Amino acid sequence: xxxxxxxxxxxxxxxxxxxxxLGALAVDMLKAAAVNNGxxxxxxxxxxxxxxxxxxxTRTSLCDALVEQYHSxxxxxxxxxxxxxxxxxxxxxxxxxxxxVERLRKLDELSLQQCVWYGSRYEALAEAELAAGxxxxxxxxxxxxxxxxxxxxxxxxxxxxxxxxEPVLNVGEEWAEQALADGTGHDWQALLRHATTATASKPxxxxxxxxxxxxxxxGADRVxxxxxxxxxxxxxxxxxxxxxxxxxxDVNAAYDPYNANALRGxxxxxxxxxxxxxxxxxxxxxVETSLKKxxxxxxxxxxxxxxxxxxxxRIDSEPALAELARLATRVTYKNTAKLIDTALxxxxxxxxxxxxxxxxxxxxxxxxTEVGRAEYGLGDxxxxxxxxxxxxxxxxxNAAGKPVKAVPAAVKRDHPDELKELKxxxxxxxxxxxxxxxxxxxxxxxxxxxxxxxxxxxxxDHPLVGTLARRLLWTVDDTTVGYxxxxxxxxxxxxxxxxxxxxxxxxxxxxPAEIVAWRDWLERHEITQPFKQAHREVYLLTxxxxxxxxxxxxxxxxxxxxxxxxxxxxxxxxxNKLRLSVDDExxxxxxxxxxxxxxAEYWIEGDGGEHYEDITESGSFLRLRTDQVRFYPxxxxxxxxxxxxxxxRMWLRDGEDPVHPLPLTDIPPLVxxxxxxxxxxxxxxxxxxxxPTWQDxxxxxxxxxxxxxxxxxxxxxxxxTRRVLLERLIPRLAIADRCLLEGRFLHVTxxxxxYKIHLGSGNxxxxxxxxxxxxxxxxxxxxxxxxxxxxxxxxxxxxxLSKAMMLARDTExxxxxxxxxxx
Numbered sequence: 039x040x041x042x043x044x045x046x047x048x049x050x051x052x053x054x055x056x057x058x059x060l061g062a063l064a065v066d067m068l069k070a071a072a073v074n075n076g077x078x079x080x081x082x083x084x085x086x087x088x089x090x091x092x093x094x095x096t097r098t099s100l101c102d103a104l105v106e107q108y109h110s111x112x113x114x115x116x117x118x119x120x121x122x123x124x125x126x127x128x129x130x131x132x133x134x135x136x137x138x139v140e141r142l143r144k145l146d147e148l149s150l151q152q153c154v155w156y157g158s159r160y161e162a163l164a165e166a167e168l169a170a171g172x173x174x175x176x177x178x179x180x181x182x183x184x185x186x187x188x189x190x191x192x193x194x195x196x197x198x199x200x201x202x203x204e205p206v207l208n209v210g211e212e213w214a215e216q217a218l219a220d221g222t223g224h225d226w227q228a229l230l231r232h233a234t235t236a237t238a239s240k241p242x243x244x245x246x247x248x249x250x251x252x253x254x255x256x257g258a259d260r261v262x263x264x265x266x267x268x269x270x271x272x273x274x275x276x277x278x279x280x281x282x283x284x285x286x287x288d289v290n291a292a293y294d295p296y297n298a299n300a301l302r303g304x305x306x307x308x309x310x311x312x313x314x315x316x317x318x319x320x321x322x323x324x325v326e327t328s329l330k331k332x333x334x335x336x337x338x339x340x341x342x343x344x345x346x347x348x349x350x351x352r353i354d355s356e357p358a359l360a361e362l363a364r365l366a367t368r369v370t371y372k373n374t375a376k377l378i379d380t381a382l383x384x385x386x387x388x389x390x391x392x393x394x395x396x397x398x399x400x401x402x403x404x405x406x407t408e409v410g411r412a413e414y415g416l417g418d419x420x421x422x423x424x425x426x427x428x429x430x431x432x433x434x435x436n437a438a439g440k441p442v443k444a445v446p447a448a449v450k451r452d453h454p455d456e457l458k459e460l461k462x463x464x465x466x467x468x469x470x471x472x473x474x475x476x477x478x479x480x481x482x483x484x485x486x487x488x489x490x491x492x493x494x495x496x497x498x499d500h501p502l503v504g505t506l507a508r509r510l511l512w513t514v515d516d517t518t519v520g521y522x523x524x525x526x527x528x529x530x531x532x533x534x535x536x537x538x539x540x541x542x543x544x545x546x547x548x549x550p551a552e553i554v555a556w557r558d559w560l561e562r563h564e565i566t567q568p569f570k571q572a573h574r575e576v577y578l579l580t581x582x583x584x585x586x587x588x589x590x591x592x593x594x595x596x597x598x599x600x601x602x603x604x605x606x607x608x609x610x611x612x613x614n615k616l617r618l619s620v621d622d623e624x625x626x627x628x629x630x631x632x633x634x635x636x637x638a639e640y641w642i643e644g645d646g647g648e649h650y651e652d653i654t655e656s657g658s659f660l661r662l663r664t665d666q667v668r669f670y671p672x673x674x675x676x677x678x679x680x681x682x683x684x685x686x687r688m689w690l691r692d693g694e695d696p697v698h699p700l701p702l703t704d705i706p707p708l709v710x711x712x713x714x715x716x717x718x719x720x721x722x723x724x725x726x727x728x729x730p731t732w733q734d735x736x737x738x739x740x741x742x743x744x745x746x747x748x749x750x751x752x753x754x755x756x757x758x759t760r761r762v763l764l765e766r767l768i769p770r771l772a773i774a775d776r777c778l779l780e781g782r783f784l785h786v787t788x789x790x791x792x793y794k795i796h797l798g799s800g801n802x803x804x805x806x807x808x809x810x811x812x813x814x815x816x817x818x819x820x821x822x823x824x825x826x827x828x829x830x831x832x833x834x835x836x837x838x839l840s841k842a843m844m845l846a847r848d849t850e851x852x853x854x855x856x857x858x859x860x861x
Contacts, residue, residue, distance in 0.1 A: 090130060101129045108140070119144065126162030135170045142167070149177035150281045152289050153185035154195075161185075161198040173204070177278060180208035183296040206230045208296045210278035213271035217300075220264055225255045233303025234296070240348050241306045249307050258311045265304055269320045272301065273327040273338070291332040293339040301328075302345035309348075313355030319466060321346040322361035329371050343374045351381035356402055359385060360470070363400035367473040370608030394486060398496045398503075401474060404467050406501035409508065414460065416453045419446040421460055423467075425505045427566055428475070428830055430467045432460060467502065474503055475568040478510070480611060481542050483712050485633040490514065490537040498526075506568045511543035511556060518543055518556065522563040529555055546576045546711045560828055561766070567829040573763060575755040577714035579702055588699040589666040593717045596664045597645065597744055598724040603627075603662060606723055610716045617644035618657045623678040626686065629716070630672055631709060636700070637672045638713045640720070641665035643683040652737060661726065667717055668699040669709075718756055722834070728799050730812045749801040753782050757798035760835055763828065764797070767839075770826075773846040784838060788848035790860050795845075800837045802845070804860075811859055813841055 054062050092100070108121040118140075126141070141163050154160045164174055164182060174182075179202045186199035206227055207214040221230050229252045235245070253261050276290050293301070305324065308317050328343035337343070347365070350358045362381050369375045379393075386396040406412045410425035418437035423430065434442045434449075449457055488496070497507040498521065508521040514537035519526040525533040529552075545553045557572045567573075583590045600617060607614045607627050614627040626639040644659035646652050652660045663683075674697035679686040688696050702710065726732055726741055727748025735742025753761065764784060768777050778785040783794040783803075791804040793811065802811040815837045844851060851857060 090128065097128055101125055104128070123160060123162055126166045129166065130162070130169070135166075145175070145178050148181050149175060150278075151181055152280050153181060153188050161195050164198060168201075174202065176205050176209040179205070180210055180294065180296065183208060184294065187295045203231075206234065207300055208294045210276050210280075211272075211294055211297055212274045212277055213268045214294070214297045214300070215277060216271055217268045220268070225252065228252055229256065229261070229307070230300065233300045233307060236299050236303030236306060236345065239344070245306070246310065249303075250310055253307065253310060262308065262311050262314060262317060265308060266316055266320045269301075269304070269324050272324060273330065289335070291338065292335055293328070293342065295339075298339045298342050301339075301342045305342070305345045305349040306352075309350070309352040313353050313358065315355075315357040316462075318350060318353060318355065318357035318361045319462065321350050321358075322365060325365055325369065325374070329369060329374060337371055340371055340374055343369075343371070344377055347374060347377045347381060351377075351384070356400070359396070359400040360402045363397045364470055364473040366397065367477045370605065394484070397477065401470065401500065401503055403501040404463050404470070406467075409499065409501055409504035412501075414456070416449045416456055417446075419449050421449075423460065423463065425467065425471070425502070428468075428471055428568065430464045430471075432464050470502060471506070475506055476609075478506060478542070479569045482544050483631060483633065483709065487539050487541045490540055493540040509565050509567050510571055513541050513543050515539055518548075518552075520556070520559060520563075520565070522565070529559055543571065544708055544711075545572065545574050546578075546707050557828065561826065564826050566827055569831050570759075570829045573759055573829055575711075575715050575718065575759050577711040577718070577755055578707065579710065583702050586702075588701055589668045590702065590714065591666060592714065593640075593667065593721050594665050595744075596721050596748070597726045597741055598642075598662045598664060598720065599726060600644070600659050600662045603642075603720050603724040606720055610719070612640075612716065617642070617659045617662060617681045619644065619646050619650055619653045619659060620657060620681060622681050624681050625676050625678045629713065632672060634706065634709055635672050636705070636709060637670045637674065638709075639666075639668045639670065639677065640717055641668070641677075641679070641686055643679065644681055646682070647737060647740070664721070667714065669702070669705050669713075670697060670699055715755075718754055722754065722756055722798070725799075730801060730814050733810050733812060749799040750782070750796050750803070751798070753798050757782075760832065760838070761797050763835065764838075767827075771839075771842075773843060776846045777842060784842060786842045786845045788845050790848045793845045795838050795841055797838065798834075800834055800841065802841065811856075813844070813856055815840065 090097075104121045104125045108118050108125070144160075145163055145167065148154060148160060148163075161182060164178065167174055182195060182202060183199045186196045205218055206221075207218055207230060209215055209218070217230060221227065229249075232245075232248060232252055238245075241249070272293075280290055301324070305321060308321065311317065325343045325346045328339045328346070329337045331337055347362070350362050350365075362378055362385075366375070366378050366382060369378060382396055382400075383393055386393050389396065391399070405414075406423070406425075412423045414421040414423070420435040420439075422433040422435065424433065425431075434444070434446060436442050436446060445457065493512075497503050500507070511518055511520050512526075513519075514526070514534060517528060517534060517537075519528055519534050521527070526535065527533055553572065560567065560572055577592075580592070583592070604614055604616055610629070612627050612629045615624045617624060626641045628640075629638045630636075631638065642662045642664050645661045645663045646659050654660065659681075675688050675690055675694055677686045677688050690696060722728070725748055726736060727745050729736075729745075732741065732745050735745055761779065764779055768774055768779065768784075771777065773786070776787045778787075782797055784797060786793045786795065791806075793805075794803045794808070796802075800815070802813060803809065804811045848860060851860070
């Protein structure tokens with residue numbers, strides 16, 4: 039809207055007023071609204087403000103003219119909306135209630151919006167309703183509250199929202215509606231209203247003082263028992279689905295921003311209550327729920343997650359510390375992860391411990407009385423809680439000591455609280471097992487060592503961590519040991535019950551014959567490791583890398599799905615910046631290794647296609663192209679390159695000299711192996727070559743050559759490890775006589791065809807003529823039952839075995855998409 043346009047209409051309005059032609063004025067105003075797309079902000083809003091100052095009679099006549107235009111046969115729906123809004127602006131303070139039915143209809147339409155358009159002056163409709171003595175519907179109140187919180191919300195919307203005090207929370211979310219139902223009465227209303235004021239990064243002393251008074255009025259136990267069930271409902275599907283033409287369908291998966299402030303306040307309130315395990319559990323769960331990513335919007339609400347971390351850091355209890363330690367292994371969102379790190383560092387300093395020690399000491403036993411096991415008597419029945427691998431099982435015995443499948447009826451009737459706590463403990467243990475497994479997997483590069491006694495206490499004999507530690511190999515002084523038959527044992531089976539220093543065993547430090555011997559030892563004792571250790575891929579320096587000297591091209595020239603790569607990088611401790619299709623620079627994906635004084639870099643660039651069509655609505659590239667892996671001193675200046683591609687260069691401050699990449703021969707073998715293993719994981723998981731639906735090469739077919747070369751090409755190190763394992767597994771399968779390992783493929787003989795499954799990508803070729811067979815694995819494919827497996831976590835192995843089982847019995851396949859290809 040130009041200044042000249044505004045002035046033209048201002049002059050026209052003044053002329054119409056001088057002529058007394060209010061009908062023509064109404065028509066001109068609707069024309070202006072149409073040209074301005076219904077927005078009444080900025081200087082054009084000043085024109086409307088002038089109309090409010092007109093004499094009462096003049097405004098009354100103008101309102102009548104707008105009503106006439108609204109009912110005009112020539113008026114379309116857009117013009118009617120403008121007339122209705124303008125009427126609300128001009129009629130303020132006038133007697134009568136014009137177009138009230140039509141206004142209610144429009145407000146009802148608005149109730150399904152996330153918020154209203156900036157400058158639309160729809161608040162005039164709400165003000166007209168309030169002036170008529172009618173309260174707004176709760177869903178309408180929610181819209182105007184959300185509008186006021188928008189970054190572009192104008193002053194009039196903010197003022198209106200400030201007057202809308204009922205209901206205290208926005209409707210539309212299950213947790214909020216439950217809170218409104220439970221939180222009746224003055225004291226509860228005051229507590230919820232105080233919670234909505236939590237708009238800062240952390241509570242002030244004044245905020246806490248008022249919160250404590252509100253808690254005291256209701257009782258701490260009552261507040262906890264009432265609020266925790268609300269938090270369990272957060273993140274469920276909305277009870278009122280919003281229209282999403284403007285924001286996209288995933289707006290319904292995000293939090294209501296007004297209610298999000300209340301969630302932050304409730305988290306802070308809980309931290310003021312006496313410590314309780316359920317409180318820590320609920321806050322930790324809410325952190326993860328709030329950081330769950332929504333397509334197109336990112337994490338649901340990081341501010342709520344941060345508030346929960348602040349709350350956990352304020353609770354002085356072992357369960358709260360345990361939640362922080364668990365979250366430290368799971369949270370990848372940068373700001374929240376930083377808050378968790380700060381909280382753990384603060385607690386470590388207060389106790390005079392190191393960060394690693396506080397994470398070890400924070401792992402609770404969860405009531406386990408021995409490693410991976412506990413019994414609880416509940417009346418005549420006995421509950422048996424046992425950790426089996428990566429999951430926890432809750433079993434039952436009756437009064438006679440015989441196992442029963444279901445929970446005894448007497449337990450449900452007489453011990454409901456104990457039963458509830460046992461079921462919660464099962465979930466907690468499963469979560470912590472996963473977190474501790476990931477933490478242990480990262481210890482290879484941490485250079486962590488323990489005294490023998492400390493290690494036994496915190497690892498081998500810890501009721502929970504011991505279930506993982508006893509399935510791993512360790513180096514005690516200079517002797518490799520594993521745990522079997524109730525003791526630490528050497529490769530020859532001799533027990534070892536003392537030592538000085540302990541560290542986690544890594545295959546790169548040992549000869550191949552010894553590695554194979556330990557694999558055999560684990561198999562003899564049927565020990566399934568929580569992650570690859572004895573079977574861990576080892577990446578040794580190649581002749582090509584010795585030739586390049588300072589960089590590795592082993593994982594260059596791949597095409598990766600950017601967002602999947604970004605998530606994996608964060609999980610593995612790499613720092614990465616999403617590549618956007620903008621004029622900006624970005625550093626490579628980097629992993630800092632402070633214990634070694636090194637920084638690893640993986641050079642990447644965005645690939646948006648010839649016309650930049652392969653980008654999201656937010657401007658981020660869908661795919662990346664990969665280049666070199668390099669190592670620098672950890673304090674070397676940062677490299678960067680344009681987000682859309684181009685050479686990396688080192689940014690130097692005044693007086694700084696360039697720092698050259700380190701020769702690969704100077705990188706410790708363990709560091710080189712673990713870094714390249716990470717990069718192999720990124721490629722192995724995020725490569726578009728793993729997508730079975732991309733036989734045509736993806737958009738425009740431009741990735742066809744890459745897809746074919748990757749999907750059926752030479753095996754990488756992880757695929758070679760998979761091949762070695764399959765050599766052991768296949769003879770145990772029921773379909774062993776139909777399987778043959780040959781080169782890069784597992785050959786499976788079916789009744790219809792013979793099939794070749796690639797050991798790297800899982801892609802399939804079938805006879806005749808190596809025709810491609812597309813089978814898309816389910817997201818939760820767990821693989822068939824194969825008996826003993828030496829380690830957990832190789833999803834591609836499960837996919838390959840599942841496909842082999844299916845194809846060996848190809849006459850039993852019922853899936854129509856597969857059958858259409860087989861015929």
